[in-house]
Amino acid sequence: MSNTTQYKLVYFNLRTLGEPIRMLFKYMQIQFEDVRIDPAEWQGQVRTSCKWLKVPELHTTDSNGKTYCLTQTSAICRYLANSYPTFELMPTDPLDQARCDMIVDAVQDFRMRMKPYIVAKYFDPEGCSKLSQLKKELLDDEFWIYLKNMDQILEEERGDFICGEKVRWADFFLANFTAIWEEIFDDENLLKAYENLKKQQQAVESLPKIQEWIKQREYTKI
Amino acid sequence: MSNTTQYKLVYFNLRTLGEPIRMLFKYMQIQFEDVRIDPAEWQGQVRTSCKWLKVPELHTTDSNGKTYCLTQTSAICRYLANSYPTFELMPTDPLDQARCDMIVDAVQDFRMRMKPYIVAKYFDPEGCSKLSQLKKELLDDEFWIYLKNMDQILEEERGDFICGEKVRWADFFLANFTAIWEEIFDDENLLKAYENLKKQQQAVESLPKIQEWIKQREYTKI
Structure with a gap:
């Protein structure tokens, strides 16, 4: 992977599945074209101009002009982590890799x-009436199990990040979503009982390049 | 990863998300306990005895008696591929890894x-009436795009497998699902226009250890 590779990321003007990729670029200080669709x-x-009828898409052009179109957020994140090994964003230990993948x-x-719930909240004008029931269904069941298990994976490592003291590719992904969850459930105490998750989110947001990016980026609800 | 690690896989008595893991074990000739839930x-x-309220779960016990519980099919597949590098099931090239991840x-x-569609076909006694409409909706839209794009990734490599001539972890995953799709759509010509996908499926099924396993395993519909 040469430093002259050009990247174009196509995604909505939202954080959701585009933001972990943007954060990786910002963390590694790699230039990319940040195309945002309304x-x-x-x-x-x-939609039909996208090869898989979906976004995010990452278009790469190498120094010989050869192009490639990648899809799927986590595939793109892993690709970037693997392409720039000096940042050590991809763990080498199989169990550490599995921790990232599982989360x-x-x-x-x-x-x-x-x-x-998200459709009712942000995209359906009549969604409000269903919102509290949908929220209750989500929070009553699996959500706590997911938070508890992710918190426990972080606990095992006794560091701020998923695999301990070193930030890895999946940390950007996790921190992006715990922040979104706090917002969409209108609950800044959502992670109160999950100290490791909160610490992880803050550690990612405190990385100087990420801190800079968060200040600079346009705010979007999700 | 020592050869004395013990593995217990917990999944339904189905192929679906358990079978790619079983195929990896069979291909590498690694013993595992194949626990199947009705x-x-x-x-x-x-359900509540499962840590994430879901299966597959892979329980590992290393030679010191230390246990770990892994979840998520693709995380478990990558973990096994990374744990036994001599089989070269995890590509080293970032774009090859991305090909596996995207597929x-x-x-x-x-x-x-x-x-x-699957619920209507196999788990809902009154599902038959909805079946042809659901099938039409699936086949009319995205399905062909997915098949075409996956076929094209295989075409790029000009080998039987996703990344060319060497079988990788994701090949077991893909071949398992194209076989299931042919069955659930009752269409043995489903892949007729996608020669590379059919060749890939046959190449995986022709690997001696996999051929042996397919003959020996109990048949399940999905």
């Missing part, structure tokens, strides 16, 4: 279950 | 969309 424009031509996939699982 | 027993105590995540995406 969700209102998503259907029709914009990212668990967040993705929970995100799928959360979809009706 | 889906009818899933609710209640069996596995795309299959997972499509699996989520397929859920209503």
Whole structure:
């Protein structure tokens, strides 16, 4: 992977699945074109112009002009982590890699279950009436199990990050989503009982390059 | 990772998300306890005995008696591939890793969309009436895009497998699901226009250890 590779990230003007990739670029100080689609424009031509009919997409152009189109957030994050090994964002220990993978996939699982709540809250003008019931269903069941287990993985490591003292690719992913969850459930104490998760989020947000980026980026609700 | 590590895989008596892990064990000739839950027993105590309230779970016990519980199919597959590097199941090239990751995540995406169809077909006594409509919805839209893009990734490599001539961890995952798709859509020509996908499936099924396992395993519908 040469330093002359050019990157174009295509995603909505939201944090959700684009932000972990943006954070990785910002952390490594790698230039990228940050193309943001208005969700209102998503259907029709914009959607069909995407190879997999979905975003994020990362378009790469290497120094020979060869292009490639990558899809899937976690695949793109791993690709960037593997492409710049000097940052040590991909753990070498198999169990550490599994810790990253399990947390990212668990967040993705929970995100799928959360979809009706997010649609009702942000995209459905009549959604408000269903909101408290949907929230109750989410919070009463799996959500605490997910938070507890992720907190326990962090506890095992006794460091601020998923795999201990060193930030890894999945840390950006996790911190992005715990911050979003606090906001969408309107509960700044959501992580109160999960100290390791809160500490992890703060540790990522305190990395100088990330701190700078958070100050600079346009705020979006999700 | 020592050869004396003991493994216990807990999953339903189905192929779906357990089978790629079973295939990896069989391919590498590593012993594991293959615990199979009857889906009818899933609710209640069996479900709550699982740490994340879900399966597959892989329980490992190392030579010092230290245990660990892993979750998420693709995390478990990567963990096994990374734990036994002599089999070269994890590619070293970042783009090859991304090819594996993108295909596995795309299959997972499509699996989520397929859920209503699978529930109607196998788990809902009154589901038959909805079946053809659900199938039409699935096949009319994204499915062909997914198949076409996965086929194209295989085409790029001009080998039988995702990353060319060498079988990788994600090949077991992909071949398992294309075989299941042919069965659940009752269409043995489903992959007819996607030659590279069919060749990949046959190449995985022709690996001597996998061929042996397919003959020996109990048949399950999904």
